[in-house]
Amino acid sequence: MNGRMIADRYELSALIGQGGMGQVWTAYDGRLDRRVAVKLLRPDHMAAATAAEEMRRRFVRECRVTAQVCHPGLVTVHDAGSDGDDLYLVMQYVEGADLADHLAEHDPYPWEWAVSVAAQLCSVLGAVHAVPIVHRDLKPRNVMVKPDGTVTVLDLGVASVIDSDTTRLTHTGSPVGSPGYMAPEQALGGAVGPYTDLYALGVLLHELLSGDVPFSGSTALGVLHRHLHEAPVPVRRLRPDVPEPLEALVLRLLAKDPQHRPSGAQEVYAALAPLLPARGATRGPLDPTRPFLRPHAPWPDGTAAPSGTAPAPAGPPPGVDVAAAVDEVKRLLGEGGITRAVDILGGILPAAAAQHGEHSQVVRILRKQYAATLMDDGQYRRALPELRRLAQERAAEAGWTDTQALQFRHDAAQCLEHLGDPSAALAEYRAVLPSYEAADRDRALQVRQRIGHLLLAVGDHTAAGHQFRSLLYDAERAYGPYHPFPVELRRALERQQQLRG
Structure with a gap:
């Protein structure tokens, strides 16, 4: 080749x-x-x-x-x-060595270096999760250490292409990711989120400090079983020179229940910052701390990073041709130009509201297209308030059981799931489920599947098991035992039983 x-x-x-x-x-x-x-x-x-x-x-x-x-x-x-x-x-093209090779060349790895690498990774994850994107496969082979000591993360988004709905298994029956770095909810097929990447960061930190991942084994299934059931060995037992606060942070990152892990990359960075080496302190020929005082600190909660959630574009000047802009959006969407279409839709909404009225049918249609295009473009943080507004307006006219109002709430639940808020997504799916069960069997079964994956994500494995077994029974009755949907459910249940057993 x-x-x-x-x-x-x-x-x-x-x-x-x-x-x-x-x-x-x-x-x-x-x-x-x-x-x-x-x-x-x-x-x-x-x-x-x-x-x-x-x-x-x-x-x-x-x-x-x-x-x-x-x-x-x-x-x-x-x-x-x-x-x-x-x-x-x-x-x-990134010059340097991947982190796995860098660790092998500097064993034992100075704990100050491990802190510096992890702090830089927190900065990256803070920007990535703000989009929101979940890496799903953070590990030393996907991190490059450049000659100046900075680190670069590779393969962002590749795992999510292979695993587009955050939970699906590949055709081989294995979850996407590397078993040694896989969070329990990911191993079980649950919904993933920023908390999943934080677990992988904990594994990576443990490996840098101790020289090995916390859970290993001769088979992938055995490794995943240990992730689910065994407690990691505290790193100070393996290496007494590691500071106690660093050991405590690693154990929090490796919590089985995602809700017991740190709230986000910002919190992890705040815990690492006091442990960063002082200015000018160098060790060896390569100093990963040199770029670091607080240069790449992640954006604080509530503040949008420039790369993550860009503000909505300003409205166009008065007199804009809304109809021509809509035609341009249709052309762009037909050609796959989703990002540009989002900008145009966001820009023409104020002009359309001024021309036709905020609550006109024209503006309503534009808002629906805007929300749908934002979701297609992966901009869930911006899509969520639009969907909630559309749901409220539609429910005020036709009630919460109206088909469109339900669809807006369902899409809002999807946004919450992608934004890494499984508890809120779970509540939203549960709210729309009774209406779907009364009117739309297929959608009701899909919503129940999402609820099962989210139960795994919040650590309620018992409830998730009940959910999937009940869902499998109803799916087999609805579609037959050999339909792809019950077949997928059966495989997922078998895998969960293997891992938990």
Whole structure:
């Protein structure tokens, strides 16, 4: 494959990485005369053939979402698309060594270095979770240490392409991710969120401090079982020089119940900051603390990072042609230009309200399109208030059991789930379930499935088990035992029973 041209532009040079989800090559960008890294994925190797085309579509969409995140600790995405049977992702080429090799070369790893690496990762996760995106596969092989001591996170968004609804198993029956770094809710097939990445950060920190992951074994199932049932060994038993507050933080990050972990990357950073080495303190030929005083600290709660949730665009000047703008939005959506369509819709809403009235049918239709497009673009934080407003207005006219009002609430629950608030999402799904059970059997079964995954996410495994067993019984009655939906439920239940048993 050496010398192969991708998209008539990128010439592959040397294979630098290979795993279950694809290959990574160094390549030459002939158009801009620069070295880049190209990741190749084979959809037909990761999903059933019937799902390969859907995966291609999701891949491009996910790359667009991740490209919105601008942070010095994230690899820059240059291009994405498909070439023959492969999906390709073109990224910035990062000089340095991955964190796994860096750990092997500096064993034992100075605990000050471990704190500095983890603090930088908190900064990255804070920006990523604000979008919101969940990495799902944070591990040393996906972290590069550059010569100046800064770290760069790789593979953002790739796992979510393979696992688009946050819970689905691959066709091999295995959850997406690396078993050694997988949170209990992820292992069981529950909904994932920022709390899942924090668990992986805890595993990574434990490994840097002790030299090994907290849970290992000869089989993936055995490793996942230990994640679910065994307590990690406190790192000070393995390495007494580690400060007690650092040991306590690692144990909090490794809590089985997501609700017992820190509230977010900001809280983890605040706990790490007092442990960062003083200015000018260096150890060895490479000092990961040099870029650090508080330069890349994550954005505080309630403050939107520039790369995460951009403010809604200002309204257009008076006299804007709303009809022409709507036609432009339709054209852009037809061509896949979702992000630009979002900007135009957000911009024309004030003008449309001024021309037709805030509660007119025209403005209502535009708001619906705006909310739907925000969701398609992965901007769940901005979509949520729009959906809640639409639901309130529709319910005021037709009641909360109205089909459209229910749909708005259902979409709001999806936003909450993506935003990493499983308790609020669970409450919203439960609120709409009785109406769906009375009028829409298929949607009711889907909502019950989401409730089951969210119960796993909040740590209520017993209730989740009851939910899935009841759902399987009703799904088999509705569709027959060999329909894909009950087959998927049966596999998930069998896996959960194996892991819990």
